Amino acid sequence: MNYNNFFAEAKNQGVEALELYIVKNKKFSFSLFNHDLNSYSVADSFVITARGVINGKMGYASTEKVDKDTPKFIIQKIKENAEFITSDDESIIFKGSEKYFKKNLFSKSLADTSENDKIALVKELSNELALKDNRIYNIEAEYEEETNEILLINSYGLKLSSKGNYCYIYLAGFANDEKGETKSGYDLKILTDLTSLNKEEFIEKTANKIISQLGSEPCLTGVYKAVFNPSCTANLLRFFLDNTYAQQVQKNTSLLKDKLNKQVASSKVSISENPLTRNVFFRYFDDEGVATKNKKIVDKGVLKTFIYNLSTAKKDNVETTGNGYKGNGKIHTSLVNVVLKPGKKSEKELFEKVGNGIYITSLQGLHAGMNSQSGNFSLQSQGFMIRDGKLAEPVSLITVAGNLFNLFMNIVEVGSNIELQPSSYSVPSIIVKKINVSGK
Amino acid sequence: MISKKIAIEVLNIALKTGCDFADIYLEDNVSSSINMDNGKVEDANDEITYGAGIRLLKNLQSVYGYTNDISKKGLLNLASTLAKSFEGKQEVFVETMTKQKVGTKHQPKIDYTTYPKKDIISMLKEASDVMMGVDPRIVRARISFSYNKKYVTIFNSEGKEYHDIRSRGRAYLLAVAAKEGSIETGGSGPGASKGMEFFLDEVNLNEKAKDAARIALTMLDAKECPSGRMPVIIGNGFGGVIFHEACGHSLEASSVSKGLSVFSGKKGTKIASDIVSAVDDGTIDGAWGSGNIDDEGNKTQRNLLIKNGILNSYLVDNFNGRRMNEKGNGATRRESYKYEPTSRMSNTFILPGKSTPEEIIANTEFGLYARSLGGGSVNPATGEFNFAVNEGYIVEHGKISYPVKGATLIGSGKDTLLKIDMVGNDLKREQGMCGASSGSIPADVGQPTIRVSEMIVGGRGGQVK
Incomplete structure (x- = not known):
């Protein structure tokens, strides 16, 4: 595609600086229901997101349509929208970082595997899951593969590109207990190479998630010592880190506002962001074109930095941390490849350390039940009792309630069982000193 | 967007290998948005979404693809790629294409695209000032406004052609209140399938701004639940999210048809208490979730889901209907051409009963009055749900006693529906965005004030004896 017309039109219409951010996406997916192919899908799309500065203000527009009138339309909209901006935020189109750490992470092996082989693999997983336990039924299996190409070009001559691909496989099923109550469970694997899949482990884990909650009931209401599994820990961490975003701090809606270089979590907690880690989520430039870097956010419980994009950094007179990512239009802040530094104890050893307590494996309704600003949460949850240092009966239909900031202060141990989550967070299980559980 | 001739050619390519049905869905949409933070416009944006989705059905198998390239070449390419999924001979042939009547309801009187953006911004600024002026403890006022106009064209292998124009607008107001070490929020999000006249004549954003501020301030001083x-007692309006999550999703053919829902095979049986009747109605004039036709071209309907406690109807799309021997009932929706359409809700609500809300409170010795609910989620297999309470009060001796924050309601849909023991006469609908497999779509939730005889309430304020 030729983007020169956009830049020529921008010049014509007096736009001072223009940036185009083009994402090309290819998707391939299919799903099986009880081992039969149930849906199949292919897709090919692109979007051009444009922003431009005029009279010091930034206007935005985006399009999935490109014809001869598009550049003119887009530049007009940018101009029109820029005129309405009354925010004092600095409008910056970035000239470029000194150095970028580009890596090629495109997986040729994934791209070259035939569709038939992919379908055969997922069929095999679906069949194996059924064989694993005869109580499992209504098996759903899904495969989705995406290839994304990003191109960022601006009128200062900056041109950055990246291309990546990955797939995920989702396995789910139902089981009934003796009373006829239905439970469901699923597991998800994100892969860049199908040969790296440990099929047995994946099936074992999925079957366990489906079966292990059979017969579960609410536990007694009370205050418990708790272990949160990696997926729950990642969810809690995500909301905690929202409060490190400079835009929240600057707008007085973060309770971490005056906490820089102060204790915000237990000394067991060290958190870093490693966008340059070689994995599916690798990013070497953010959506403003700034080179990303690995960094410590919390070190032994002490908050080391807030998270910035170009405009929030300018406000605090600091350098951006390379975390400007696009929301709907405006650049917001986001984190990729966050790591909660693992400890030495296995999850089993965490249970032993807890002795008697609760193991939380699911937190539901976070978008509504978690107030990331006050940190108060009350969430539907399920898991297992921990008795005498071992996992005991399953519990469900309980709520766990507490305050996020207190919870991070109350982390007494971080496990060694680090797992990469679909959210890009790599986290192990944690022990929390106490949590309110509401059950029966 | 494309001619009949091209549509016929593309459909015949799609049908070449023996699928029994094919359709093309084309979309040309412009969305605009404005975000204001503490009275200042942070960004204004226009977005064009544009593309086509082609769907092939053969018995119980579906094949779907989409592209932005809606040239003849692009569509033929996509159709032939998709057709490779089947091996057989063409059995369905398309020769002619006949334009279908779709109706012209839900159209704007004042088109947003002709209304000056600066006047919209003045309206938002005024609401923002009103919100900030309510109390010095309101520290942040966020207001967003968005509208769109979408041209939809559908061609299918039955030789039917549909054209529809869909136009919607919505404001979202969020008040943030803070005092030492504590931050609470209150929100409101009015919207409609109407034009600017909705905000000029029907809804007063200044009143909505005051209400959002009031909720945030009430919760700031509230005790832990x-x-x-x-x-x-679940309040009217957005309280209907309970029904949407705990029951509505479980009535969608996508899960019902495969036996994945708690309500699979339950038609004609009692699933709710006798005083509960509920509908999904995509025909309400100008309502947020309304439309002339659904995304398969079927006319939208008022579907009576539950009649006096008895399950009367599911929400059915043509494809999943095949497993159920039922025809689509106008409930097939999708966010955009990037999603394969499936059965979804439109405007879903519990019908009004006889009690006044005052009677319901007066009849409650002790309980929680969840005046306004936040979002929630449900596991369709088990019907287990959770909701956050945005504005809650403890009721004691038949009176509202004190506000509480941090409450969560959990339970299972099938138990809760049976435990509804009072239904108010104050039906109200409110607007939301509903997310599921075919994307995020506008949907109204609603109900009168209702009482559930017992629910599990989660909170941090100690256990009720």
Whole structure:
């Protein structure tokens, strides 16, 4: 595609600086229901997101349509929208970082595997899951593969590109207990190479998630010592880190506002962001074109930095941390490849350390039940009792309630069982000193 | 967007290998948005979404693809790629294409695209000032405004052609209140399938701004909600999210048809208490979730889901209907051409009963009055759900006693529906965005004030004895 017309039109219409951010996406997916192919899908799309500065203000527009009138339309909209901006935020189109750490992470092996082989693999997983336990039924299996190409070009001559691909496989099923109550469970694997899949482990884990909650009931209401599994820990961490975003701090809606270089979590907690880690989520430039870097956010419980994009950094007179990512239009802040530094104890050893307590494996309704600003949460949850240092009966239909900031202060141990989550967070299980559980 | 001739050619390519049905869905949409933070416009944006989706059905198998390239070449390419999924001979042939009547309801009187953006911004600024002026403890006022106009064209292998124009607008107001060490929020999000006249004549954003501020301030001074099992009075309007999540999703053919829903095979049986009747109505004039036709071209309907406690109807799309021997009932929706359409809700609500809300409160010795609910989620297999309470009060001796924050309602849909023991006469609908497999779509939730005789309430304020 030729983007020169956009830049020529921008010049014509007096736009001072223009940036185009083009994402090309290819998707391939299919799903099986009880081992039969149930849906199949292919897709090919692109979007051009444009922003431009005029009279010091930034206007935005985006399009999935490109014809001869598009550049003119887009530049007009940018101009029109820029005129309405009354925010004092600095409008910056970035000239470029000194150095970028580009890596090629495109997986040729994934791209070259035939569709038939992919379908055969997922069929095999679906069949194996059924064989694993005869109580499992209504098996759903899904495969989705995406290839994304990003191109960022601006009128200062900056041109950055990246291309990546990955797939995920989702396995789910139902089981009934003796009373006829239905439970469901699923597991998800994100892969860049199908040969790296440990099929047995994946099936074992999925079957366990489906079966292990059979017969579960609410536990007694009370205050418990708790272990949160990696997926729950990642969810809690995500909301905690929202409060490190400079835009929240600057707008007085973060309770971490005056906490820089102060204790915000237990000394067991060290958190870093490693966008340059070689994995599916690798990013070497953010959506403003700034080179990303690995960094410590919390070190032994002490908050080391807030998270910035170009405009929030300018406000605090600091350098951006390379975390400007696009929301709907405006650049917001986001984190990729966050790591909660693992400890030495296995999850089993965490249970032993807890002795008697609760193991939380699911937190539901976070978008509504978690107030990331006050940190108060009350969430539907399920898991297992921990008795005498071992996992005991399953519990469900309980709520766990507490305050996020207190919870991070109350982390007494971080496990060694680090797992990469679909959210890009790599986290192990944690022990929390106490949590309110509401059950029966 | 494309001619009949091209549509016929593309459909015949799609049908070449023996699928029994094919359709093309084309979309040309412009969305605009404005975000204001503390009275200042942070960004204004226009977005064009544009593309086509082609769907092939053969018995119980579906094949779907989409592209932005809606040239003849692009569509033929996509159709032939998709057709490779089947091996057989063409059995369905398309020769002619006949334009279908779709109706012209839900159209704007004042088109947003002709209304000056600066006047919209003045309206938002005024609401923002009103919100900030309510109390010095309101520290942040966020207001967003968005509208769109979408041209939809559908061609299918039955030789039917549909053209529809869909136009919607919505404001979202969020008030943030803070005092030492504590931050609470209150929100409101009015919207409609109407034009600017909705905000000029029907809704007063200044009043909505005051209400959002009032909720945030009430919650700032609220005690932590106690936990335990108790009667719960759920307020009208957005309180209907309980029904949407705990029942509505479980009535969608996508899960019902495969036996994945708690309500699979339950048609004609009692699933709710006798005083509960509920509908999904995509025909309400100008309502947020309304439309002339659904995304398969079927006319939208008022579907009576539950009649006096008895399950009367599911929400059915043509494809999943095949497993159920039912025809689509106008409930097939999708966010955009990037999603394969499936059965979804439109405007879903519990019908009004006889009690006044005052009577319901007066009849409650002790319980939680969840005046306004936040979002929630449900596991369709088990029907287990959770909701956050945005604005809650403890009721004691038949009176509202004190505000509580941090409450969560949990339970299972099938138990809760049976435990509804009072239904108010104050039906109200409110607007939301509903997310599921075919994307995020506008949907109204609603209900009158209702009482559930017992629910599990989660909170941090100690256990109720």
